[in-house]
Amino acid sequence: MPGVIDGRTTRPVRLLLAVTALVILVCAATVLLLRIQVYAVPTDSMVPTLRPGDRLLADTGWPGRSTASRGDVVVLANPVWSNGPSDGFLVKRVIGTAGDVVLCCDNRGRVVVNGVPLVEPYVAPGDDPSDVPFSVRVPPGALFVLGDHRSVSADSRAHMGEPGGGTVPARQVRGIVVGVVYPRLGGVSGASSG
Numbered sequence: 001m002p003g004v005i006d007g008r009t010t011r012p013v014r015l016l017l018a019v020t021a022l023v024i025l026v027c028a029a030t031v032l033l034l035r036i037q038v039y040a041v042p043t044d045s046m047v048p049t050l051r052p053g054d055r056l057l058a059d060t061g062w063p064g065r066s067t068a069s070r071g072d073v074v075v076l077a078n079p080v081w082s083n084g085p086s087d088g089f090l091v092k093r094v095i096g097t098a099g100d101v102v103l104c105c106d107n108r109g110r111v112v113v114n115g116v117p118l119v120e121p122y123v124a125p126g127d128d129p130s131d132v133p134f135s136v137r138v139p140p141g142a143l144f145v146l147g148d149h150r151s152v153s154a155d156s157r158a159h160m161g162e163p164g165g166g167t168v169p170a171r172q173v174r175g176i177v178v179g180v181v182y183p184r185l186g187g188v189s190g191a192s193s194g
Contacts, residue, residue, distance in 0.1 A: 035060050037175055039075050039089060045147035045155070046091050049073065049122045055182040056091070058175025068094050068143060068170065070113065073177040076145070076168060089174060092155055093122070096136070096144035098170070103135035111146075124149040132157045134166070142167035 041054040050056070050073070058075045061067055068074050076090045096102035096113055103112050110117040111129045123129060127150040134157055138144050144167050147153025156166035 036178075037075075038181070039091070039175070041091055042089070043091075043152075045149050045153035046073070046093070047124055047149040049093075049148045050091060050177075050180065053183065054180050056177045057179045057181055059178050060175040068097070068173050068176055070094055070097060070100070074143075074145070074173050075175045075177065077172045077174050091177070092145035092147055092153070094143050095146050095156075096138040096167075098138055098140045098142060100138045100144070101135070102138065102144045104130040104133055122148045124151070127151045130157060132160075134160055136160070136165045136167065138167050139164065141170050143170050143173070 037058050037060050039056045039058055041050045041052050041056065044052050056075070072094045074092060074094055076092060078089050095111060095118070100113050101115075104110075105128075106112050106117050108117065109128060111120065112118070118129075120129060130146075130150060136144060136156075142164060144156045146155045146157065156168070158166070160166040
C-alpha cells in the first residue's frame with residue numbers, strides 16, 4: 001500500500017495531514033477575526049469594570065442575531081435612546097432578557113430577576129444597585145440593560161417611560177464584550193444569582 005511502510009505513515013502523507021491541519025486552523029482564525037471588532041469605551045457608565053478609553057474586543061457574532069445573555073457586557077448601536085453619545089454606540093450590562101421580570105429593589109436593596117436577587121460585585125463602590133425603583137417584564141426580542149456605575153449611567157432605568165419600558169431591542173446588540181486589550185488586559189466578569 002503506497003504511503004505506509006510497516007504500519008507507519010510515510011513523509012508525503014504526514015505532509016498532507018500537516019497542510020490540511022494548517023488550512024483548517026487558518027480558516028478558523030479568519031472566521032474568528034471577522035467576528036471580532038474593537039471599540040473604545042465612550043463614558044464612565046461602566047466603571048469600575050471598564051474605564052473611558054479602554055479598548056474592547058467584542059464578538060459581533062453573525063449579523064442580525066443576538067445571543068446576549070444575562071451578565072454579558074454588550075456594545076449597543078446608538079441611538080438606542082435619543083440622549084445617547086453621538087459616537088454611535090453604548091456599552092452596558094445585560095440584566096434581563098426576553099420574558100424576565102426585573103425589579104428593584106428587594107428588602108436588602110438588590111436587583112431581582114425572576115424572583116432571584118442578583119449578586120453584583122461589579123457595581124461601582126458607593127453606588128446602590130439602583131436609586132430608582134422599577135419593575136419591568138422584558139418583552140420578546142428585547143433586553144434590559146444597566147451600567148455598572150449606576151449613579152451616573154443613563155440606562156434602561158432612565159427610559160422606563162419610553163416605548164419598550166426602558167428595554168432595548170436585542171437587534172441593537174453590535175457585539176458581546178470578550179476582553180479589554182488597552183490600556184488594561186483582561187476579561188469582563190458577569191453577574192450571578194444568590
